[in-house]
Amino acid sequence: MPKAAIDINNLPYADGDFFAFEQLLSAKEQDRLAEVREFLAREVRPIAVDCWNRAEFPMELIPKLAEIDLVSPVRRQGYSNLFAGILHAEATRADTSIATFMGVHDGLFTGSIEALASKEQQDAWLPEIYSLTKIGAFGLTEPLGGSDVAGGTRTTARRNGGNWILNGAKRWIGNATFSDWVVVYARDVDDNQVKGFLVDTKTEGYSAVKIENKISLRTVQNADITLDNVVVPEFFKLANANSFRDTNKVLKVTRLAVAWQAVGQQLAAFDVARRYAVERSQFGRPIASFQLIQHQLVQILGNAVSSMGMMVRLSQLEDAGEAKDEQSALAKAFTTARMRESVALGRSILGGNGIVTDFEMAKVFADAEAIYSYEGTHEINTLVTGRAITGISAIV
Ligand SMILES: Cc1cc2nc3c(=O)[nH]c(=O)nc-3n(C[C@H](O)[C@H](O)[C@H](O)COP(=O)(O)OP(=O)(O)OC[C@H]3O[C@@H](n4cnc5c(N)ncnc54)[C@H](O)[C@@H]3O)c2cc1C
DSSP: OOOOSSOGGGSTTTTSOTTOGGGGSOHHHHHHHHHHHHHIIIIIHHHHHHHHHHTOOOTTHHHHHHHHTOSOTTTTTOOOHHHHHHHHHHHHHHOHHHHHHHIIIIIIIIHHHHHHSOHHHHHHHHHHHHTTSSOEEEEOOOSSOSTTHHHHOOOEEEEETTEEEEEEEEEEEETTTTOSEEEEEEEETTTOOEEEEEEETTSTTEEEEEOOOOSSOTTSOEEEEEEEEEEEEGGGBOTTOOSHHHHHHHHHHHHHHHHHHHHHHHHHHHHHHHHHHHHOEETTEEGGGSHHHHHHHHHHHHHHHHHHHHHHHHHHHHHTTOOOHHHHHHHHHHHHHHHHHHHHHHHHHTGGGGGSGGGSHHHHHHHHHHHHHSSSOHHHHHHHHHHHHHSOOOOO
16 A cells, blocks of 8 residues: 555544534543543454454453443443443444443443342342453344344243243344353243343353354354253342333433444444545545545545434433433434445445455444344334334334
């Protein structure tokens, strides 16, 4: 690649924060963001492509993630939801898989314990969860129950004296090949309600098999889980997880986090495409000098910044305790649609090099597909919003 004529790092707007949204954070939050950003640049981004190519999770990163202390920024550390969102976007910008590892352990798993466990259960479990001594997973989706899992949970829980007996299967469960615990949502055969259980993955009858050959989030270890007469003591039934409405309290917050991932993904596309456009020359000049390339870069920036604006406001509403399910749903649907366009534009700017992971963009492009589909697909989130504005459900 020819030497850059322009110092890309010293151009304005190198951070992609075109409307200075980060200025809405407190000084303490801005300092913390800078600290984590430096960590991500030093420890995560340099190893991300190699891990992705090998489809292996860097276990050696876990003690480093523990040291930088990222779990539960809002409930435990007292930061705002706005800060947590921007932080999650930054983690995604460095590597979507590592951000998703944290999203599963922190948002889905820890979020389940924080929202749905009793004080006694939280006191027993949270210290090891916060310190990443124990890694968690979140088991809701099933081989036959995806978008309709709320009404279609087939995994069963049967009370047996002081224990519960779980039977069934879960699919797509992130971190589950190596996690110590997994929160399993299962239907109580007595009252037909979906309840939550903390399952120790060493329990007899529990098995997790890695899903191979993924084209997206290859570093995340997703598993097919089988539960064959798994015995869970009563203390490990989450005290306040007694219907799918309770599960939804967790998903509402994590949906918001995934929409922030869509912001981070677009900023990653912007970073890689802008650098490439300035450094790559054709016809004797940087491709960034061509109007069509500038147009595409500006489209990516506009998509990213409009997505961020929506997410900033939604997080402020969440901080005020006013965010609604349908607002998270519209945010997830809108930002992921913009993201898909942005990563495709980014891939195009890199020409042929856009389809090999060596130049990073191919990873950014492919990882966007998982974001588009998990945490409620684009279609389902569109229909949740449609239901809110028409009063008519088109989901079933
Ligand atoms: C990488 C990855 C990680 C994941 N991690 C986890 C995890 O850690 N834990 C967990 O529990 N789950 C996890 N999931 C599961 C994820 O939440 C589901 O994939 C998602 O909910 C969609 O379910 P499905 O894949 O079964 O698709 P389906 O529900 O089968 O949908 C297939 C298609 O039909 C469409 N569709 C379905 N119903 C309707 C409708 N009523 N109207 C219009 N269109 C409809 C969908 O939008 C989609 O386009 C993960 C998934 C992926 C891909």
